[in-house]
Amino acid sequence: MMNDIIGLFLLCVGVLFNFIGCIGLVRFPDVYNRLQAGTKCVTLGTCLILLGVVFMATTGATAVKGILCMVFILITSPTAAHALARGAHKAGIKLWDKSVVDKYAEDKQ
Amino acid sequence: MKKTALFIAAFCLWFLLVWPFHPISQRILWPDVFVGLGVALLITLVMREFSVQRFRRLINPVRYFWLVMYAFVFAYYLIKANLDMAFRIIHPSMPIKPGIVKVKTNLQTDTAITALANSITLTPGTLTVDVVDRNYLYVHWINVQTENEAEATHKILGRFEWFIKKIFE
Numbered sequence: 001m002m003n004d005i006i007g008l009f010l011l012c013v014g015v016l017f018n019f020i021g022c023i024g025l026v027r028f029p030d031v032y033n034r035l036q037a038g039t040k041c042v043t044l045g046t047c048l049i050l051l052g053v054v055f056m057a058t059t060g061a062t063a064v065k066g067i068l069c070m071v072f073i074l075i076t077s078p079t080a081a082h083a084l085a086r087g088a089h090k091a092g093i094k095l096w097d098k099s100v101v102d103k104y105a106e107d108k109q
Numbered sequence: 110m111k112k113t114a115l116f117i118a119a120f121c122l123w124f125l126l127v128w129p130f131h132p133i134s135q136r137i138l139w140p141d142v143f144v145g146l147g148v149a150l151l152i153t154l155v156m157r158e159f160s161v162q163r164f165r166r167l168i169n170p171v172r173y174f175w176l177v178m179y180a181f182v183f184a185y186y187l188i189k190a191n192l193d194m195a196f197r198i199i200h201p202s203m204p205i206k207p208g209i210v211k212v213k214t215n216l217q218t219d220t221a222i223t224a225l226a227n228s229i230t231l232t233p234g235t236l237t238v239d240v241v242d243r244n245y246l247y248v249h250w251i252n253v254q255t256e257n258e259a260e261a262t263h264k265i266l267g268r269f270e271w272f273i274k275k276i277f278e
Contacts, residue, residue: 024198044191061128078230
């Protein structure tokens with residue numbers, strides 16, 4: 001019973017973070033800022049949802065799967081964001097107008 | 110030796126993910142186990158070129174101790190990063206000041222640099238864009254506090270580099 005309450009709480013917080021991440025995807029001005037919102041909030045949100053599943057799981061097998069999925073998401077999500085950001089910059093996508101500095105473009109010239 | 114370790118690791122992972130026990134009688138399901146052995150063998154054959162370079166480091170318990178310590182530190186920064194990001198997203202005037210800065214790292218091995226880049230991406234306001242010559246990282250920072258290379262290095266890498274050096278180098 002207690003596990004269910006903790007699990008549901010974690011699920012709700014996780015969904016909330018995922019929701020905030022999605023708002024960030026719409027509100028932020030350029031691809032790099034959007035990636036920041038998409039990576040951080042959605043990674044933590046999904047990890048919290050999986051943690052909630054671990055708490056609510058009735059068998060050990062499900063719990064182990066949940067923890068393994070968390071580890072894999074923590075490894076792959078930032079790698080994918082890095083690949084997207086690098087690809088976007090190589091493809092010549094500009095930073096937002098109000099960005100203060102772009103050392104990467106400066107050094108490439 | 111390395112191949113055996115890779116095979117055992119792949120098979121253990123398969124075992125944990127599939128959990129080949131009958132849900133009611135709890136008897137082990139041998140067909141699943143044999144498929145797992147086959148898949149693990151296939152992965153070992155295909156991936157042998159990509160396995161660990163320095164096997165001795167993989168079995169050093171001190172590194173695992175630091176890895177567990179790092180997990181707690183990392184969890185703290187991950188939650189802090191998310192609260193910070195949520196604040197910036199929800200705030201009506203969207204207080205961001207983005208830019209790409211350059212930071213210098215002293216780490217040498219590929220694994221360590223990968224771990225560092227991933228840690229940077231998941232922590233407050235920073236996203237690794239590229240790694241050049243294993244020395245310089247270009248980091249997109251959502252709230253640029255300084256454009257100076259040394260200061261940015263201290264602010265972004267200061268909290269992780271020490272740990273990652275202990276774990277992966």
